[in-house]
Amino acid sequence: MAVAEPITGILDARSRGRYRDVLAILVRYGLSEMFENLARGRFTPRVSPKTVRDALCELGPAFIKFGQLLSTRDEILSKPFRDELAKLQDETTPFSFAVAQAVIEEELKGTISMLFERIESIPIASGSIGQVHRAWLKDGTEVAVKVQGKGLEELLHCDTAIIQQLILRMKTGGDGDSAARLVSDFMNDVQSELDYELEANNLDRFAWQFEHDSGIRVPRVIRSHSARHVLTTTYEPGTKLADLQGYTPFNKSTAQAFARTLLRQIFCFGFFHGDPHADNVIVSKDGAIGFYDLGLVGELGPPERACVNTLLYSLLQQNAESATASVLALSDSTGSIDAAALREDMRRFLASHRTTHAVVVPRLLADILAITGKYRLILPRGFYLAFKVLATADSVGKNLDPAFDLIPIAMPLLRQNQPAELPQDANAHQDYGIGLGTLLRFQDFSATLLTTFTQLAQGQLKIQLDHLGLEDACRCYDRANARLALVLFVGLLMLGGCGIICSFILAKLLTVRQAVLAVTVLAAVSSIIVALIHRGFRYKNASARQER
Structure with missing residues (x-):
């Protein structure tokens, strides 16, 4: 079966061993073709949704994260599977406080007694990547200390590499772009959650967004007690x-x-x-x-x-x-x-x-x-x-x-x-949609011309000529080239213009009425350009006939 193909040429020795473990678990749960199906753009397993969830839980943190991402993709999973994978909320057995203490002291370059007045050994929350301990700073500030499991980053990098290679190597059919985008999103998500310094930046940005809103509480980052694998914030009391x-x-x-x-x-x-x-x-x-x-x-x-x-x-x-x-x-x-x-x-x-x-x-x-x-x-x-x-x-x-x-x-x-000046009643809003639809059709037409231009540039465009005489055929070919160039020029002009106009509408820089006027002007300018160029072609052809 496809997923069992070796990838030893891509992964190192340690990763190859982990790959064999992953494959064994997938086979045991009846999911050996899982990644082949995902690469084809649709996952239709023959097992129950709960079986898929149990398999991902056993495979570990990276696969749990992958399952959470899949739960948001309607184009890949049917609703029963999405609902089941949405239950993956990272609930795992917490690691020992001795491990947490070792990570804290290594990351923050100090002993627990130097860094904190007191820290509770039992975590108040835990997940697949880290756990949270309640603590008090030397000045009495109550804080929450989030600690990443020791060696977890290396394991996650190994597993994400395996997932990436399994999916990308299986792109033998279906939508390869969709599979590549899925892998890219997954890699970005995992990387973001592994680096607590990025999360600290997110918290700071969140706090800035809502600094004047008393109805929203955002924990404040304690930078002196935070690092890549440790994040310390103020403790915000409340009920989940x-x-x-x-x-x-x-x-x-x-x-x-x-x-x-x-x-x-x-x-x-x-x-x-x-x-x-x-x-x-x-x-x-x-x-x-x-x-x-x-x-x-x-x-x-x-x-x-x-x-x-x-x-x-x-x-x-x-x-x-x-x-x-x-x-x-x-x-x-x-x-x-x-x-x-x-x-x-x-x-x-x-x-x-x-x-x-x-x-x-x-x-x-x-x-x-x-x-x-x-x-x-x-x-x-x-x-x-x-x-x-x-x-x-x-x-x-x-x-x-x-x-x-x-x-x-x-x-x-x-x-x-x-967007600015968008009408609120149903009939007027329908007119707005028709206006956007008209711009969309202009873009469709222009995009078709752009495809033609691309084929021409790649040498893939073929023009069939029935040449009864070589001279007539050459003249016909010259005229065809000239007209094709004219059509492509106008098409590119319309494509760029409509794209800019649509962007201005959505960014509230133009109203629909102004956009329709802009399209009218664009069409008029294009017509004038066509007329002038066509007139030049006719003049050139007439001069050539007189010379002959």
């Missing part, structure tokens, strides 16, 4: 959202505050907690929300944030044109995309949601991910994380308050962050 049981007015307000905070992170700042499950979030007695474990964060630049905002708003407004335009604007796919078919699928998808009395957020998010997966659209990592976070907000909210509804909380923020 996972420990809140049953409906109470306090739980209801907590659910709303939690959701509102996540929405602001995504749509106002574009920098958000990538894994805000109920064990990573606390609420204080005064209702303030606190976040821990910022090793995994998501980021959306202004154009991407505008696209995601417009996409969600369009979905909730049943606007297929605008939703399609937003998805394609987000996509970084290099292959050919049937935009018309995508728009039709989007209309059917929205029609199916129109028949329900209330929007079911997890289903809405899952369906849009299914559509993007169907067309093999390569979307930014932040897009997947943002959708995962929104699904988490809905799930945690409903656990705290069965009547929780994310839509009324999200709509004001989505409306507020729409």
Whole structure:
């Protein structure tokens, strides 16, 4: 079977031994073809979802992290498997305090008694990569000390290399770009969580974002007691959202505050907690929300944030044109995309949601991910994380308050962050979508011309000529080349212009009305250029005939 092929030429001796162990566990759980299927872009195991989860747990931290990433990818896993892998919350047996003490003293260059007034030997939290101990500094400040397991970084690098090689070597079919992007995202996630200095920077940025918001608590980093494998922050007391049981007015307000905070992170700042499950979030007695474990964060630049905002708003407004335009604007796919078919699928998808009395957020998010997966659209990592976070907000909210509804909380923020002068009523918003769709069609046409230009540059473009006479054929060929060059020039001009205009719309630098005017001017300028060049060709041909 494919996964058993040796990779001894790639991995060192220690990694080859680990590879054999990994393969043995996969075979024992009936998952020997797992990575071959993943490389082909779809994982359809013959075992139960729980079996897959158990196998990943036994394989260790890197595979647990990989399972968590897979749980966010609708285009790879079916819902039962995604739901099961979403339960992988890093719960593992903590390592001994002697190991933690050795790491702390090595990283911080001092003894425990020199660094802390007191530190508790039993961790208050543990995960697959590290654990947290409560402690007090010499000045009495209460802190939380996060310690990474000794030698864990080396093991994770070994396992991530194995996962990378297994998937990339199996790219014999399916969507190779998707497999490569999956591996890249996974490697970035693991690297981010291994380096606690990066997490410290994330905490500082988070604290800056919410420094004037008393409803959000972010632990302060103690830089003097932090290093690559040790992170010390102020201890923020509170109750984990996972420990809140049953409906109470306090739980209801907590659910709303939690959701509102996540929405602001995504749509106002574009920098958000990538894994805000109920064990990573606390609420204080005064209702303030606190976040821990910022090793995994998501980021959306202004154009991407505008696209995601417009996409969600369009979905909730049943606007297929605008939703399609937003998805394609987000996509970084290099292959050919049937935009018309995508728009039709989007209309059917929205029609199916129109028949329900209330929007079911997890289903809405899952369906849009299914559509993007169907067309093999390569979307930014932040897009997947943002959708995962929104699904988490809905799930945690409903656990705290069965009547929780994310839509009324999200709509004001989505409306507020729409492109400038976006009309709010349904008919006008539909016109906005049609306007974006028109620009999209210009881009489709121009992209086709660009493909032709690329084929010409690579020597792959073939022009069939029925030459009845050699001189006529040469003249025909010359005219064909000239006309082809003219068409390609105009196509490239339109492609670049429409791309810039679409970017300006999404970045709020142009309104749709201004964009339509810009496209009209662009088309007029292109027509003038075509007329002038064509006139030059005719004059040249007439002069050549007179000379003959």
